[in-house]
Amino acid sequence: MKIALDAMGGDFAPDCTVKGAELASRELPDDIKIVLVGKEDIIQSKLKEYNITSPSIEIFNADDVIDMGEHPTKALSQKPTASIPVGYGLLKSGAVKAFCSAGNTGAMHVGAMFTIKAIEGIIRPGIAGFIPKESGDFGVIIDVGANADCKPDVLYQFGEMGALYAKHVFNIENPKVGLMNLGEEEQKGTLLTQAAYQLFKISNKFNFVGNIEGRDLFNDKADVVVCDGFTGNVILKMAESFFDLLQKRNIIDPYFDRFNYEAIGGSPILGINGNVVIGHGVSSAEAIKNMILLSVKMAESNIHLKIKQHLGE
Amino acid sequence: MKIALDAMGGDFAPDCTVKGAELASRELPDDIKIVLVGKEDIIQSKLKEYNITSPSIEIFNADDVIDMGEHPTKALSQKPTASIPVGYGLLKSGAVKAFCSAGNTGAMHVGAMFTIKAIEGIIRPGIAGFIPKESGDFGVIIDVGANADCKPDVLYQFGEMGALYAKHVFNIENPKVGLMNLGEEEQKGTLLTQAAYQLFKISNKFNFVGNIEGRDLFNDKADVVVCDGFTGNVILKMAESFFDLLQKRNIIDPYFDRFNYEAIGGSPILGINGNVVIGHGVSSAEAIKNMILLSVKMAESNIHLKIKQHLGE
Numbered sequence: 001m002k003i004a005l006d007a008m009g010g011d012f013a014p015d016c017t018v019k020g021a022e023l024a025s026r027e028l029p030d031d032i033k034i035v036l037v038g039k040e041d042i043i044q045s046k047l048k049e050y051n052i053t054s055p056s057i058e059i060f061n062a063d064d065v066i067d068m069g070e071h072p073t074k075a076l077s078q079k080p081t082a083s084i085p086v087g088y089g090l091l092k093s094g095a096v097k098a099f100c101s102a103g104n105t106g107a108m109h110v111g112a113m114f115t116i117k118a119i120e121g122i123i124r125p126g127i128a129g130f131i132p133k134e135s136g137d138f139g140v141i142i143d144v145g146a147n148a149d150c151k152p153d154v155l156y157q158f159g160e161m162g163a164l165y166a167k168h169v170f171n172i173e174n175p176k177v178g179l180m181n182l183g184e185e186e187q188k189g190t191l192l193t194q195a196a197y198q199l200f201k202i203s204n205k206f207n208f209v210g211n212i213e214g215r216d217l218f219n220d221k222a223d224v225v226v227c228d229g230f231t232g233n234v235i236l237k238m239a240e241s242f243f244d245l246l247q248k249r250n251i252i253d254p255y256f257d258r259f260n261y262e263a264i265g266g267s268p269i270l271g272i273n274g275n276v277v278i279g280h281g282v283s284s285a286e287a288i289k290n291m292i293l294l295s296v297k298m299a300e301s302n303i304h305l306k307i308k309q310h311l312g313e
Numbered sequence: 314m315k316i317a318l319d320a321m322g323g324d325f326a327p328d329c330t331v332k333g334a335e336l337a338s339r340e341l342p343d344d345i346k347i348v349l350v351g352k353e354d355i356i357q358s359k360l361k362e363y364n365i366t367s368p369s370i371e372i373f374n375a376d377d378v379i380d381m382g383e384h385p386t387k388a389l390s391q392k393p394t395a396s397i398p399v400g401y402g403l404l405k406s407g408a409v410k411a412f413c414s415a416g417n418t419g420a421m422h423v424g425a426m427f428t429i430k431a432i433e434g435i436i437r438p439g440i441a442g443f444i445p446k447e448s449g450d451f452g453v454i455i456d457v458g459a460n461a462d463c464k465p466d467v468l469y470q471f472g473e474m475g476a477l478y479a480k481h482v483f484n485i486e487n488p489k490v491g492l493m494n495l496g497e498e499e500q501k502g503t504l505l506t507q508a509a510y511q512l513f514k515i516s517n518k519f520n521f522v523g524n525i526e527g528r529d530l531f532n533d534k535a536d537v538v539v540c541d542g543f544t545g546n547v548i549l550k551m552a553e554s555f556f557d558l559l560q561k562r563n564i565i566d567p568y569f570d571r572f573n574y575e576a577i578g579g580s581p582i583l584g585i586n587g588n589v590v591i592g593h594g595v596s597s598a599e600a601i602k603n604m605i606l607l608s609v610k611m612a613e614s615n616i617h618l619k620i621k622q623h624l625g626e
Contacts, residue, residue, distance in 0.1 A: 148503040214546065230502065231544060234544060241527065241530065253564060
């Protein structure tokens with residue numbers, strides 16, 4: 001099985017990407033190959049610089065690079081030979097089973113919609129983040145930024161996809177799905193959450209446990225937290241800032257270490273015809289390693305096919 | 314000057330309220346009186362039990378109590394002699410300069426709208442929470458739950474009121490007002506935040522500094538964070554849960570101690586014809602003390618008149 005990594009994506013690429021690929025190759029079986037997508041000469045020189053000779057690492061040339069600040073749609077149409085579109089080409093052709101990048105998030109998202117496309121029946125794909133639970137597990141939060149404004153049926157599909165992701169990738173049996181809200185009672189919240197509640201409560205597609213509040217994110221009330229991408233993005237960035245505040249104060253605690261984005265390394269786009277993981281722009285080699293490992297887990301579980309199959313049921 | 318406290322409001326009332334009043338009386342000048350509103354016989358026996366004889370503490374009898382779980386509108390119409398409506402009566406008549414309660418939040422909010430009412434021109438009053446800043450100050454966040462769904466002009470007024478509150482109660486000169494969003498760029502966000510941005514950026518009523526993200530809540534980018542009540546409620550409860558997680562792990566740090574709701578003690582309703590502060594249901598005596606001190610600061614600055622005046626400008 002091959003996994004493609006955008007070697008040029010991320011604030012510290014290509015150093016962090018080649019090093020991250022090497023770290024991942026040590027933890028993966030020999031039959032899993034990591035394909036570094038990017039400028040071959042630069043990648044070769046970096047591999048040499050860091051003495052990386054792993055037979056699990058391959059290179060696939062891409063002449064161009066989409067920078068972090070570029071406009072996604074414009075960049076994708078003007079730079080067809082950049083590492084992001086080339087990576088998606090490999091994924092679409094079946095040459096690789098997953099594609100991951102810590103590069104331009106917008107370009108990764110738009111690129112997915114243009115190439116492998118949304119699964120038929122999925123109104124809006126969503127990005128799934130993770131939540132470190134007090135119990136020691138990780139929970140899932142969807143959406144964390146792909147869709148700022150959502151309709152109730154979009155939230156419902158996030159519930160379906162989030163539950164499948166939690167089950168097949170995080171191995172949580174019958175995951176509890178909670179709706180992010182400002183109170184526990186059914187009638188609480190915005191027009192959106194009130195309407196979504198009515199859809200969720202009659203669902204036989206996932207295990208809905210009711211509304212959850214901001215204080216419940218880290219406890220065991222829900223394994224999967226459903227919210228619009230605006231709310232999810234605020235939550236994700238606020239959790240990150242907590243971690244940074246603790247670091248600045250030299251507070252070391254094994255639980256809070258799991259707030260570190262590096263622990264998971266990336267957020268998958270769910271609801272598209274392929275396994276795609278988006279990493280943090282500031283990704284370190286450790287984060288890249290974990291993003292690759294997550295991509296492998298997604299490819300092994302074939303989560304995108306599980307979602308497709310589920311829609312047909 | 315007199316400040317009314319709902320002696321019956323809060324999970325631990327009346328014990329926490331009489332004790333909190335006594336703690337506040339020690340820090341306040343003699344000419345500020347605290348009026349305990351509630352069942353006189355119960356309050357008297359509690360004052361006796363705790364040996365409280367402060368001449369700064371008075372009692373105003375209210376025969377009934379609105380419980381924490383009661384439906385606000387129904388309870389207010391069925392229990393006109395409960396401590397919340399009686400407290401509002403004192404505020405409306407001018408007998409007291411502020412009214413605060415850790416009781417039924419909905420009844421406090423609806424009670425304000427029924428008695429002292431919204432300031433003419435204010436579309437929706439908002440509840441202002443606080444944010445502990447890394448710099449050592451406190452920032453303001455509005456709204457934290459009164460209005461789940463907001464229109465752009467409602468957010469604009471939150472910006473105006475939040476800036477006045479930060480200036481006159483927290484003594485922040487020319488406070489920086491930020492719009493909560495999922496990215497820094499003008500075109501980012503929901504339809505709501507995009508439209509609000511256009512109103513904010515042409516404002517000459519407050520110092521708009523642009524969009525801020527979840528990671529900026531605790532830094533110095535903005536003194537006043539404007540958001541809809543849904544987002545603000547999630548942020549507030551998430552920050553609380555973060556404090557609880559630290560407590561559980563016995564992590565003591567002076568900065569994070571300021572995440573404790575007790576540090577400020579309550580959240581004012583801004584945009585109404587009077588000074589009203591709502592406390593946390595679980596308020597301790599320390600929290601009640603700080604809620605009273607905040608109420609005094611609001612009364613001294615006459616923040617509700619400042620807001621009224623500002624609208625006429």
